[in-house]
Every structure is written in structure tokens, then in C-alpha cells.
Amino acid sequence: MGDNNFLLRAAKVSVRRNGRTLLNAVSLSLYAGKIVTLVGPNGAGKTTLVQVLLGLIAADEGQVKRREGLVIGYVPQRFAVPPSLPMDVDGFLRLAGKSSLAERRAVLQRLDVPDLQGAALHTLSGGELQRVLLARALLRIPQLLVLDEPAQGLDVHGQQELYRLIAELRDESGCGVLMVSHDLHLVMAATDQVVCLEQHVCCVGTPEAISQHPEYLRLFGTDLRGFALYQHHHDHVHDLHGNVVSTSSSCASTGGCNHA
Amino acid sequence: MLESLAQVLGMPDFLLRAVLGGMGIALLAGPLGCFVVWRRMAYFGETLTHSAFLGVGLGLLLHVEPMIGVAAMGAVIAVILARRHPAEGLAEDTLLGLLAHSSLALGLVLLAFMEDVRVDLFAYLFGDILALSASELLWIGLADVLGLLLLASMWQGLLAMTVHESLAAVEGRRVMALRLGFMLVLAVFVALAMKLVGILLTVSMLIIPAAAARRLARTPSQMAVGAVLAGMLATGLGLAASMQWDTPAGPSMVVAAAALFVVMMIFPRRG
Numbered sequence: 001m002g003d004n005n006f007l008l009r010a011a012k013v014s015v016r017r018n019g020r021t022l023l024n025a026v027s028l029s030l031y032a033g034k035i036v037t038l039v040g041p042n043g044a045g046k047t048t049l050v051q052v053l054l055g056l057i058a059a060d061e062g063q064v065k066r067r068e069g070l071v072i073g074y075v076p077q078r079f080a081v082p083p084s085l086p087m088d089v090d091g092f093l094r095l096a097g098k099s100s101l102a103e104r105r106a107v108l109q110r111l112d113v114p115d116l117q118g119a120a121l122h123t124l125s126g127g128e129l130q131r132v133l134l135a136r137a138l139l140r141i142p143q144l145l146v147l148d149e150p151a152q153g154l155d156v157h158g159q160q161e162l163y164r165l166i167a168e169l170r171d172e173s174g175c176g177v178l179m180v181s182h183d184l185h186l187v188m189a190a191t192d193q194v195v196c197l198e199q200h201v202c203c204v205g206t207p208e209a210i211s212q213h214p215e216y217l218r219l220f221g222t223d224l225r226g227f228a229l230y231q232h233h234h235d236h237v238h239d240l241h242g243n244v245v246s247t248s249s250s251c252a253s254t255g256g257c258n259h260a
Numbered sequence: 261m262l263e264s265l266a267q268v269l270g271m272p273d274f275l276l277r278a279v280l281g282g283m284g285i286a287l288l289a290g291p292l293g294c295f296v297v298w299r300r301m302a303y304f305g306e307t308l309t310h311s312a313f314l315g316v317g318l319g320l321l322l323h324v325e326p327m328i329g330v331a332a333m334g335a336v337i338a339v340i341l342a343r344r345h346p347a348e349g350l351a352e353d354t355l356l357g358l359l360a361h362s363s364l365a366l367g368l369v370l371l372a373f374m375e376d377v378r379v380d381l382f383a384y385l386f387g388d389i390l391a392l393s394a395s396e397l398l399w400i401g402l403a404d405v406l407g408l409l410l411l412a413s414m415w416q417g418l419l420a421m422t423v424h425e426s427l428a429a430v431e432g433r434r435v436m437a438l439r440l441g442f443m444l445v446l447a448v449f450v451a452l453a454m455k456l457v458g459i460l461l462t463v464s465m466l467i468i469p470a471a472a473a474r475r476l477a478r479t480p481s482q483m484a485v486g487a488v489l490a491g492m493l494a495t496g497l498g499l500a501a502s503m504q505w506d507t508p509a510g511p512s513m514v515v516a517a518a519a520l521f522v523v524m525m526i527f528p529r530r531g
Contacts, residue, residue: 054429055429076424081423084297085480086480086483087423092423
């Protein structure tokens with residue numbers, strides 16, 4: 001990969017807290033235009049690694065090198081607005097930095113949630129909130145998009161929709177993407193490289209290769225490979241919010257819905 | 261100047277000073293109190309007020325104005341808490357309680373040792389807004405100007421970190437500096453408000469007007485403006501009640517603020 005595309009590199013990063021090793025000599029490189037997905041069981045250090053890459057916590061060993069002036073858009077994992085804080089979506093987007101009303105409107109339009117601009121933050125559904133968070137990240141025109149469990153709290157269809165959207169955004173802007181996910185199969189279509197983490201990097205490769213990798217199977221077991229979860233018959237189509245938009249018969253011909 | 265204004269208004273000049281002081285405190289308490297409510301820092305405010313006795317004691321010991329001692333003590337506590345590493349193994353409220361009560365006890369012990377000075381504990385506990393001096397009024401005005409300027413410059417950053425601290429940090433906000441700056445403004449506020457409503461009731465002037473303003477606010481700035489208005493209204497009503505029925509002034513203001521909050525409950529929440 002050429003130097004022009006280089007965004008960020010972690011070299012042998014280790015983090016220890018209270019005598020416990022959270023990350024052990026983790027190396028990872030991110031490039032423009034590429035989507036890297038971080039998978040691993042609970043407690044594998046995924047969020048810790050993201051925090052190190054974002055510069056939120058310092059590594060005890062190893063180093064993180066960033067491209068000069070790298071602009072990062074971040075979609076955090078846990079997010080709760082205090083109910084005592086009255087704020088609408090537009091006010092929330094303004095916190096990202098300087099932006100015009102037209103820019104904020106355009107980004108919400110791009111994410112298919114144009115009506116949300118005046119909505120109060122704590123009235124949003126999980127899927128809507130994810131999109132609003134993504135909008136705030138995009139407003140910064142990031143060279144690197146970092147998403148920590150972006151699909152949390154979404155149903156299977158909503159997750160696929162979101163991953164497809166992220167892949168589209170990558171195609172449009174050419175930014176690099178780092179995602180954290182606990183379910184490889186749902187991200188498969190939208191990712192170029194998978195890094196499997198369990199304190200150390202277990203295996204790295206294309207999603208197809210990783211899903212057959214003995215280390216991956218050891219961590220996740222074989223049962224997760226079953227596609228039964230979303231190869232069921234579907235007689236309707238959802239929009240981004242999970243609402244039924246039509247009772248199209250397009251699924252019937254294949255006997256199963258591709259949810260696209 | 262104040263005397264002639266008082267004559268024009270037909271009120272005693274101590275009352276005019278009290279009204280102006282109360283309004284000045286409400287002006288800073290509005291936006292400050294909103295952040296205390298949003299960031300759940302009421303107990304931090306209590307810790308600052310509890311440490312005031314130690315500040316008064318140290319001020320007397322070092323022969324500086326007790327109010328400066330209180331503000332300095334608050335600044336020390338702010339720095340201790342802002343620099344604290346979250347992984348120390350103690351919950352936030354435990355640490356705050358430890359600081360609040362040990363500094364209160366230490367302050368009382370220190371004051372007892374100083375035999376040559378007699379400190380009116382009651383005045384510190386409940387304040388005396390009707391005894392506000394012209395120079396204290398000047399201090400309040402100065403703190404208003406500086407405090408509001410500082411808050412205005414930190415406004416977006418503070419909001420961003422209130423909503424999500426890591427996200428704000430990734431977006432380039434200087435989270436540590438913001439947190440420290442906010443705590444310092446709060447420390448100065450406590451030192452001034454203590455004169456008016458006393459150590460026990462200072463935090464109420466922060467949180468009750470802000471809580472009352474929550475109902476009608478759709479945006480953070482609306483809530484801050486609403487809190488200022490609620491605080492000023494409570495000051496006016498409290499002082500009027502105090503004049504009318506000879507009730508203690510500071511507590512009357514707090515009662516008026518609480519009554520305002522109850523009245524606001526009839527409105528549906530707007531945003």
C-alpha cells in the first residue's frame with residue numbers, strides 16, 4: 001500500500017491496567033479507501049484498541065503513528081444524552097465544529113434522515129441515533145471514520161442497512177474506515193480486511209478467509225457461521241428506521257430476502 | 261451613587277445592594293447551574309461549599325479576605341478532582357464526600373484554634389444578603405463579567421463534553437482544560453454566593469433555577485437564559501417576602517425558587 005494512502009499505524013501496542021494485560025503487542029495499519037473490521041469476543045480489548053488509536057488513552061508500550069493533520073470522524077459505542085439537557089439534532093451536529101445549516105441539512109439528507117434536524121435528541125430510536133452520530137462524524141469531512149459497534153441495538157436488517165451505508169460512504173469520499181463488530185457475518189459484505197482480536201491479534205485477512213480460520217473458529221465457535229439467522233422468508237421491506245415501507249413481492253422470487 | 265439611586269427608588273440602600281447582589285449572583289448562577297445539572301455536579305458544588313470553612317480559616321490565618329480564601333480553597337479542590345485518574349478505585353461520590361467532610365471538619369478545628377478572632381458561623385452557614393457591602397457588590401459584578409465571558413468562550417466545548425466526553429476529545433476539544441476552567445468559575449461563584457445565601461443554601465441557587473427552566477427550554481441556551489430569569493425572579497420575590505413578613509432573606513429566596521420550580525411542573529416538557 002502506497003504512502004499516499006497511509007492514515008494510521010499502530011506498532012506493537014500494549015496496554016496494561018491494574019496488572020491485567022488489555023492489549024498485547026497489537027499492530028494494525030489503516031489506509032484510505034479501505035474498511036477494516038475489528039472482531040473479537042467481549043473483553044478482547046477492541047474498545048481499548050480504538051481508544052489508543054484515537055489518542056484517548058496512551059499505550060504503555062509501542063507507538064501509534066498518524067498521517068499529519070489526520071481528521072478522524074468518530075462514532076462512539078455508548079451514548080446517552082442526559083435527560084436534563086434539552087438539545088435537538090441540529091444543536092448536536094453544531095457541536096462537531098463549524099458548519100453551516102445547509103451542510104448539516106445535506107448530511108442528514110445523505111443519511112436518509114432529513115426530518116430529524118429539529119427532533120429532540122432523547123426521542124430518537126437506536127437506528128436514528130446511530131445515523132445522527134454518523135452525520136456528526138461526517139460533518140468533519142473525515143479522512144478516517146472510526147465506528148465502535150455502530151450496529152449495536154439494531155435488528156439484523158438495520159445492521160445490514162448501516163453496513164451498506166458505511167461502504168457507500170467510503171466509496172463516495174474515499175475515506176478509510178475502522179469498525180468494531182462482534183458479528184463477522186453481518187459485516188462481511190462491507191469490509192476489506194478483518195482483524196481478529198483477543199488481547200493480541202489472532203488473525204488478519206479477508207472476511208472469507210477469516211471465517212474459515214482456525215483461530216476465529218476457536219474464539220467464536222462454529223455455530224455463529226450459521227446463516228439461518230437471516231436467511232428466512234420475508235414478505236416486506238424495511239426502511240432505515242426499521243419501519244415497514246412496502247409489501248413488495250421481490251423477495252418471494254428468491255425464497256429469501258436479501259434485505260438490500 | 262447607590263445611595264442616590266436608592267433614594268430615587270424609595271428603598272433603603274441596604275435593600276438595593278441586596279437586590280443588585282442577588283441579581284448579579286442569579287446572572288452567573290443561570291448558565292453555571294445548567295452545567296451543574298447537566299453534568300450531575302451538584303455534589304461537587306456541595307463539596308466546594310463544605311470546604312469554605314477551611315478557606316475562611318486559612319484566609320484569616322494568612323490575613324487575606326476570607327472570600328479569597330474560600331475561592332482559593334475551591335480552586336485547590338477543583339484541581340485535585342480534575343486531575344484525578346478515574347482508576348483510583350474510589351467512586352466519585354466517595355471521593356467528594358471525603359473531601360467535603362474532612363475539609364469542613366478541618367476548617368472548624370482551625371477556626372477553634374484561632375482564639376483572637378471570633379467568626380460568626382451562623383453568618384457563613386446562612387449568609388446575610390442584607391448586609392452586603394458596596395465592595396462585595398463590586399466583586400460580584402467583576403465575577404459576573406469574567407465568569408460569563410469565560411463560560412461563553414467555553415460554551416460549545418463544555419456542551420460537547422457534557423454530551424460525550426470521548427467524542428469531544430476526538431474532535432479536538434481540550435477536555436481537561438474545559439473541566440478545570442468550569443470548576444474554577446464554580447469555585448469563584450461559591451465564594452461569592454456564600455455571602456448571600458450561606459454555605460448550606462449556595463448549591464440551591466445553582467440547581468433550582470436551572471431545574472425550573474428545564475420545562476420550557478428546547479435548547480441549552482434557552483435553559484440557561486430561563487435559569488437566569490428564574491433566579492432573578494426568585495431573588496426579587498424572596499427579598500420582597502423578607503421585607504413584608506420579616507423572614508430570613510437568603511432562605512426566602514430559596515423558598516421562592518423552589519415554589520417557582522413547583523409552578524413550572526404544570527407545564528409539559530418541551531424538548
